[in-house]
Amino acid sequence: MQKITKTIGTCRFIYNFYLAHNKELYNNGEKFMTAKSFSVWINHEFIPNNPEYSWIKEVSSKSVKKSMENACTAFTRFFKKQSGFPRFKKKNKSDVKMYFVKNNPKDCFCERHRINIPTLGWVKLKEKGYIPTTKDGYVIKSGTVSCKAGRYYVSVLIDISCTEKLQLNEFGLGIDLGLKDFAIISNGITKKNINKTAKIRKLEKQLRREQRCLSRKYEDLKKRNKKMKGEATRQNIRKQVLKVQKLHQRIDNIRTDYINKCVNEIVKTKPSYITIEDLNVRGMMKNRHLSKAVASQKFYEFRTKLEAKCKELGIELRIVDRWYPSSKLCHECGCIKNDLKLSDREYICECGYHADRDYNASLNLRDATSYKIA
Helix, strand or coil: CHHHHHHHHHHHHHHHHHHHHHHHHHHCCCCCCCHHHHHHHHHHHHHHHCHHHHHHHHCCHHHHHHHHHHHHHHHHHHHCCCCCCCCCCCCCCCCCCEEEECCCCCCCCECCCEEEECCCEEEECCCCCCCCCHHHCCCEEEEEEEEECCEEEEEEEECCCCCCCCCCCCCEEEEEECCCCCEEECCCCEECCHHHCHHHHHHHHHHHHHHHHHHHHHHHHHHCCCHHHHHHHHHHHHHHHHHHHHHHHHHHHHHHHHHHHHHHHHHHCCCCEEEEECCCHHHHCCCCCCHHHHHHHCHHHHHHHHHHHHHHHCCEEEEECCCCCCCCECCCCCCECCCCCCCCCEEECCCCCEEEHHHHHHHHHHCCCCCEEC
């Protein structure tokens, strides 16, 4: 595992070095350096003139070049105004991965309980059956190794045949996402908020306790002056940080698993189209009273996975504009109720229509005529 950690650390250093070098070139009025030209400069000019950085070549060259390409992609997205300015990767905080690719026929050979990774050799797998084996006819093209909360994970890329598209039904679905309940579907099914369950609340209570313990250890470290006690405190801090990371990952895995199950159940009904609303999550996060609840719902992840699943199965995913009055519009007569408050959980119209606020919104989303296809 030391070689994996060393490779991930080198990739993080190269990523940050690429960002810093291009910022320096920009300040000096010089031309932007691409990933390919930066790789040539590193190998032929920088390392020969600075032998103290020769440890860069001790790890996989494919992983180092991939980190350069990732940094170049971040700059490209910034130039196209698709994202913000690239940020530096922080140790033990940013998600940096070790990349490997199949170079020789014997590379990336996977069996039931182990996988052959270039520069690492055979690595045992704790969880069996998730990665397709070579004996079944699958060929691994590339993959990554990542470290999260003290555990190492491997993910691979393989070529598979396209699945046949389903025979879809002639009805559509409208999905209204919310905070009280996670999703209200127009067919009458309501997906509860997983963050209100006893399991998540118990883990969050445990997380608060461990975070308080970690904060006190940091405060205690500031007060200590003796070196021996200070070193012992730092080791205790590392142990406590790992406890906090494991709890964060546990909670995140439960939420992600719930989203995957919700998407799977929605797609299994085989609708011809699904309509959702284009939520302004960034604007909702500015509300300091609701920001934590909005972040824990993971609306963007739900939309991304639903979009990928619909594209795979041939289901049309419709995105309605965020200013569409789905909650204020009466599904029966089409009247708009402008004085509707967030505290009004029931929609009562003058025409006599009475329904749940979120269910009425899901029906309006289903029957919306102005939309764009994802």
